[in-house]
Amino acid sequence: MADLGDLNAFIAVARAGGFREAARASDKSASGLSEAVRRVEASLGVRLLHRTTRSVRPTEAGARLIERLLPALAEVETALDVVNGFRDRPAGTLRLNVPVSAARLVLPAIVPPFLAAFPDIRLEITAEDGFVDILASGCDAGIRYDDRLEQDMIAVPIGPRVQRFATAAAPAYLARHGIPGHPRDLLEHACLRGRFSSGAIPPWEYERGGEIILVEPTGPLVVGIGAATDLVVDAAIAGTGIIQLFEDWLRPHLDSGALVPVLEDWWRSFSGPFLYYSGRRHLPAPLRAFIDFIGARV
Structure with missing residues (x-):
């Protein structure tokens, strides 16, 4: 049985497309991530990543594993997040995928007071202007304009209307x-x-x-x-x-x-833009806190 932390490392490297890229996006070292992936491959007896000098990409086995792991790891996070209900203040990591314009024009007025109000929450923001499946990318929510909202998503106003x-x-x-x-x-x-x-x-x-x-x-x-x-x-x-x-x-x-x-x-x-998130999953406490925070500002 592969270690849960090692599986998360494998997912991070596959998403980032490289060990250094994954290390920059986390508090792990590239060598530590490499060792974690080797342990997973050794325990499963199959190569999961194609490694070249320029990039890292999943093998067919790795892609199938990622496909099954993502919902399973999301369920683990959901189970652990239940404990947040017993805390005085919500804690954990909130991951957002936003367009560069939102990072520049919308979030500067929101992020500092939100983090001051919830010091136990860590906010990770990826700014890009391509169309992204927020769940597949490992994000909890995204910011987009109404003509870019994905189906089966809940949208709430954020920023100027x-x-x-x-x-x-x-x-x-x-x-x-x-x-x-x-x-x-x-x-x-x-x-x-x-x-x-x-x-x-x-x-x-x-x-x-x-x-x-x-x-x-x-x-x-x-x-x-x-x-x-x-x-x-x-x-x-x-x-x-x-x-x-x-x-x-x-x-x-x-x-x-x-x-x-x-x-x-x-x-x-x-x-104006909307914060959007899946209505088909349990809302993590950090996301719930963020939704309530921006709702109070409208």
Whole structure:
């Protein structure tokens, strides 16, 4: 019988795609994780991971084991979490998967007071903009916008309930190239675009008086949405081109004058983000505490 801690180590390495990556995401050493995986493989008599100099990935046997282990380990966590009901304060780890925009614009106002109110809870946050199965990724909950919510999930509001996409440019750029008067004028300008991890480049959407216009402008710079967003903001401030991004993200630069609003009467509003989680499983005490905390702030 493999040790439960060793099985958790195997899962962590398989999820992270490497021993060093798994070590960085936990308080374990890469060598300790490697030894744990070796013990599991020795006790089962089968190789569970393909190891190369560049990556680590499950073998067919490893993939089948992960498939069966995940729900079993979740049940173990649920059983242990029952003890939380006998504590004065909830304790444990809460894992969230969130888009980079939420990590930047929503969570800074929530995380510090939440951790101050619940000092026995450890919060682990993964920020990425791809579509993720939160349960398969080992997370308790995620933050997404309503058009990205997964089926069979419960969603509760978190953060601002209305947001806008702002379009802006540096004064120097507008002085050289003029100010667009209509969204279609952007087709004649240098625009700074973002690309999802799937490879899709979303169009820029505008709305005024019930009229919706989608444009596909071009420009000298395309960045990955999320991790490289600050780069495209810096490029816009330097006068490279016109940017479209969350208004809250650009607000400090709009207020300082480093960027100037463009087509402001066309900016589109959309509903704010939601915290979502599975309604088919017992809610861990840390997640229950987080849901109640954000509910009290609405």
